[in-house]
Amino acid sequence: MGTEFAVALVMGIGTIAPGLAIGMMVSKGLEAIGRNPEAASKIQTNMILGVAFAEAIAIYALVVALILKFV
Amino acid sequence: MAAVGPHISISAERIFSVGPLHVTNSIITSLVVSGLLILFAVWVRMSLRKTNRPTGIQNFAEWMVESLTGLVHSVTNNKARTELFFPTIATFFLVIISNNWFGLLPGVGTIMVSGEGEKAEEIVFAPSNIVIKNPVPVVYASELEVDNAQVAPETENALEQGVVNDIEAAATAHLDTDTTEHSELVPLFRAGTADLNMTIALGILSVGLTQYYGFTYLSFGYFKKYINFSSPIDFMVGVLEIVLEFAKIISFAFRLFGNIFAGEVLLAVIGFLVAVIAPMPFYGLELFVGFIQALVFSMLSVVLFNMATISHDEH
Numbered sequence: 001m002g003t004e005f006a007v008a009l010v011m012g013i014g015t016i017a018p019g020l021a022i023g024m025m026v027s028k029g030l031e032a033i034g035r036n037p038e039a040a041s042k043i044q045t046n047m048i049l050g051v052a053f054a055e056a057i058a059i060y061a062l063v064v065a066l067i068l069k070f071v
Numbered sequence: 072m073a074a075v076g077p078h079i080s081i082s083a084e085r086i087f088s089v090g091p092l093h094v095t096n097s098i099i100t101s102l103v104v105s106g107l108l109i110l111f112a113v114w115v116r117m118s119l120r121k122t123n124r125p126t127g128i129q130n131f132a133e134w135m136v137e138s139l140t141g142l143v144h145s146v147t148n149n150k151a152r153t154e155l156f157f158p159t160i161a162t163f164f165l166v167i168i169s170n171n172w173f174g175l176l177p178g179v180g181t182i183m184v185s186g187e188g189e190k191a192e193e194i195v196f197a198p199s200n201i202v203i204k205n206p207v208p209v210v211y212a213s214e215l216e217v218d219n220a221q222v223a224p225e226t227e228n229a230l231e232q233g234v235v236n237d238i239e240a241a242a243t244a245h246l247d248t249d250t251t252e253h254s255e256l257v258p259l260f261r262a263g264t265a266d267l268n269m270t271i272a273l274g275i276l277s278v279g280l281t282q283y284y285g286f287t288y289l290s291f292g293y294f295k296k297y298i299n300f301s302s303p304i305d306f307m308v309g310v311l312e313i314v315l316e317f318a319k320i321i322s323f324a325f326r327l328f329g330n331i332f333a334g335e336v337l338l339a340v341i342g343f344l345v346a347v348i349a350p351m352p353f354y355g356l357e358l359f360v361g362f363i364q365a366l367v368f369s370m371l372s373v374v375l376f377n378m379a380t381i382s383h384d385e386h
Contacts, residue, residue: 052367056322059329066336070081 007065014061021054077339078180081332083266084257085187096186096258097266100179104169104263139164142366146373156376159280163273164369167264171331171361174262175354180335186257264331264364267324274323277372278316285379292382319375323368330364 029047033040083095115132125133139161144153173179263269285293297313299305334357341350 048363049367049370052326052363056326056329059333060325062333063325063329066081066332070079 003068007068010061010065010068014064015058018054018058021057022051025050025054077343078183078256078258079336079339080257083261083268086184086257086259087187093187095266096261097263097269100173100260101170101263101269103260104166104173108165108169135165136161139369142370143373146370147377152377152380155284156373159376160369160373163277163372164365167273167327167368168362168365170263170269171365172358173260174265174331174335175338175357175361179260179262180258180339182259183256184259185255262331262335264327265335267328270328271320271324273327273368274320277323277368277375278320280372281375281379282316284376288380289382293379323371327364327368330360334360 025047029043032043036043083097085093085095086099087094115128118128120129140153140157142164143157143160144150147153147156282293285296297309299309338350338353338357341353
């Protein structure tokens, strides 16, 4: 029950929501591409942008975990 | 640490100091990258020719400018605004992507030099090798005794003698070691964007320019967004907007720093576990992440710039 545990908790809890968000975004994006394959490149760009924003939240958790671990 | 595991440091390390300025490995890398970008610009300028069929470096530069203009224009949909925002956005994109990718070159993070560390936080007594971490002006004999017993099991008489000597040594040694700096091996290069100072600077620049562009387009009407007494709800929304601007700086800074630093840690750990073949797909991933983060930063900046220049009455 020390720093290691805190690091594990930060990563474990902190990545749930971004994981769900990325899953939702990609599933909707793929649906949209399936419905309108001509717009694939445009949808993909915007999807990757959205994924990057959701991923950023997981990255915040990672930064906190790294600070706990190495500082 | 360097001998037992991969070298991971969350902050950039000092290589040398010029007066009060501490030159860290990230500063060195950023300067190198900036120099390369300037050289590239000069090279492109020298080889520009008036032609309908550009080749070589001119073709590449024109492709870059064209794609970035397209990126900005896809958000603004307005020629005047595209021309106003393009230089800033293109600079953001090029600086961030070259800093991100420079960190993946071999030699970055692996060439070690002895840097200027933090001020010594431990005192080592020469005769008995006793180490006191984070020395305080007061030295208790009991602490020394414990340390002494662990480090060098001696007879009690000698121990007491040692403690007395150590206290005397501590009194003098403390004054000496207060100003000394112990050096350790640190990487000569570290990706510029893997330093929080750099990303916070970029974030402040982006948010500051948002205010500037908003002010140039809407003059004092822009600040109605923040301070608005027309209704209590609008006032509270204004307060939230002010908080949001600071949140944006933090969000910009940590998104970029986190992604690039996490990538460095990932590569260091994978490279430490399996030295060959295994890190290759992760380098591909980091190339992609570096590009995406540069794209996200510039895209978000241009969206914010554009939103700041549109007054509330228009939309």
